[in-house]
Amino acid sequence: MRYLPLTPDDRAQMLGVIGAASIDDLFADVPVAARKSEPFDLPYHAGELEVERELSGLAAMNRAAGAGPFFCGAGAYRHHVPATVDHIIQRSEFLTSYTPYQPEIAQGTLQVLFEFQTQVAALTGLDVANASMYDGSTACAEAVMMARRVTRRKRAVLSGGLHPHYAATTQTIAHAEGMDIVRQTVAIDAEAAVIAAIDSETACVVVQTPNVFGVATDVTAIAEAAHAAGALLIVVTTEAVSFGLLKSPGEMGADIAVAEGQSIGNALNFGGPYIGLFTCREKLVRQMPGRLCGETVDAQGRRGFVLTLSTREQHIRRDKATSNICTNSGLCALAFTVHLSLLGETGLRQLAEINHDKARRLAKALSAVPGVEVLTPRYFNEIAVRLPGDASQMVEALLEDGIVAGVPFSRLDPTAGLDDVLLCAATETTLDADIDAFAQALARRIAR
Numbered sequence: 001m002r003y004l005p006l007t008p009d010d011r012a013q014m015l016g017v018i019g020a021a022s023i024d025d026l027f028a029d030v031p032v033a034a035r036k037s038e039p040f041d042l043p044y045h046a047g048e049l050e051v052e053r054e055l056s057g058l059a060a061m062n063r064a065a066g067a068g069p070f071f072c073g074a075g076a077y078r079h080h081v082p083a084t085v086d087h088i089i090q091r092s093e094f095l096t097s098y099t100p101y102q103p104e105i106a107q108g109t110l111q112v113l114f115e116f117q118t119q120v121a122a123l124t125g126l127d128v129a130n131a132s133m134y135d136g137s138t139a140c141a142e143a144v145m146m147a148r149r150v151t152r153r154k155r156a157v158l159s160g161g162l163h164p165h166y167a168a169t170t171q172t173i174a175h176a177e178g179m180d181i182v183r184q185t186v187a188i189d190a191e192a193a194v195i196a197a198i199d200s201e202t203a204c205v206v207v208q209t210p211n212v213f214g215v216a217t218d219v220t221a222i223a224e225a226a227h228a229a230g231a232l233l234i235v236v237t238t239e240a241v242s243f244g245l246l247k248s249p250g251e252m253g254a255d256i257a258v259a260e261g262q263s264i265g266n267a268l269n270f271g272g273p274y275i276g277l278f279t280c281r282e283k284l285v286r287q288m289p290g291r292l293c294g295e296t297v298d299a300q301g302r303r304g305f306v307l308t309l310s311t312r313e314q315h316i317r318r319d320k321a322t323s324n325i326c327t328n329s330g331l332c333a334l335a336f337t338v339h340l341s342l343l344g345e346t347g348l349r350q351l352a353e354i355n356h357d358k359a360r361r362l363a364k365a366l367s368a369v370p371g372v373e374v375l376t377p378r379y380f381n382e383i384a385v386r387l388p389g390d391a392s393q394m395v396e397a398l399l400e401d402g403i404v405a406g407v408p409f410s411r412l413d414p415t416a417g418l419d420d421v422l423l424c425a426a427t428e429t430t431l432d433a434d435i436d437a438f439a440q441a442l443a444r445r446i447a448r
Helices: 008-018 023-027 048-059 083-089 107-124 136-151 164-175 191-197 220-228 240-244 282-287 330-367 391-399 432-447
Strands: 155-158 180-183 202-208 232-237 256-260 276-280 293-297 303-307 382-386 421-425
Touching: 008 023, 083 330, 107 240, 107 276, 107 293, 107 303, 107 330, 136 155, 136 164, 136 202, 136 232, 136 256, 136 276, 136 282, 155 164, 164 180, 191 202, 191 220, 202 220, 220 232, 232 240, 240 256, 240 330, 276 282, 330 382, 330 421, 330 432, 391 421, 391 432
Parallel strands: 155 180, 155 202, 202 232, 232 256
Antiparallel strands: 256 276, 293 303, 382 421
16 A cells, blocks of 8 residues: 555645645645656556565666676776675664764764774875765765865866766866866876966866876975965875875875775765765864864863864855755765774785786786777776777677677766776786686677
């Protein structure tokens, strides 16, 4: 039976209280042209078993990443998540309130977020981390708006190596704040162009490393140029495991670092939910968006945790808040913290080294295929390759061979004119046999 909590008498009584003759009166402000007189083209209600059968059939149309060779990356990466992570995050100790405004009943949540912040600050080489954000792209947009508040300038330069989805998200959100977003032309190696674009009106420069093409870059020179002009450097990272091997944003001079934390503790999940990492230098902390958990002591001197620094305006008075995206992905942050705690520093370094080794094997195998060119000169676990034809068509063809070959760049930016470029990622979940199968199938398809 359908769940209808209100009887006809209940509805009539409610309408009488507000002075409406019928439910249709509640939609009087909707233009007639926008109203739909016929039912939507959706299935009618059905019983629980019928619905389960229908949804199971739809789910069966999906292919799981672990079903065979899988080389997709482009901002979302398949890594092994230990079963321990799922077990720990479901323990009752962590089932405290989602919004930890009252520390006396939310110490579990607050301590987890405090530990999470400590880990993220250590990974990025910066002083302070917040209690997470929705995902990497919205964290990037928030960093740009934070830079405006700090510098009181409106111009932001987005590197041509920034993930197109991150750039588009930043443009959408920052536009409402009246910012001038300078989005540079897509480029595999964009360092020189970024430096040339910095001027006295620039609030911030946004660079990504490894960038959307997988290129790992030491952005120290960009940091120096930005600081000389009074601008901030924002460093974006979409593959959190790379922190285990590459120089941290803080070491390279970043003022703000944002990242997508999905790679640690969180599965692909068909695109979400994910977790945005956000860190900055201590002198900028008052302008940092989101929640910040701090350690304190109670009246008896016992260790405790509280939300700190941010005012209530941050959460309940939107017009006075530094950010209107001021929540955190609590469960994803917990999974991140559990997984990273299990790995430890040594484990993360080893995991990063395995990822890089797999990418080296992949680059070597694909470069040996006639007609294929590896475009990425320096990489972590992702490379861009140029094919002798349309990358989207090749991906579809290789699916017939049971191989998910990667992400065509044209899916990220159809206007870039890079229809022949394919982004391929290899992680610790990639078998050597997968790489061999990919290279062999690609060679066969090109030779046809």
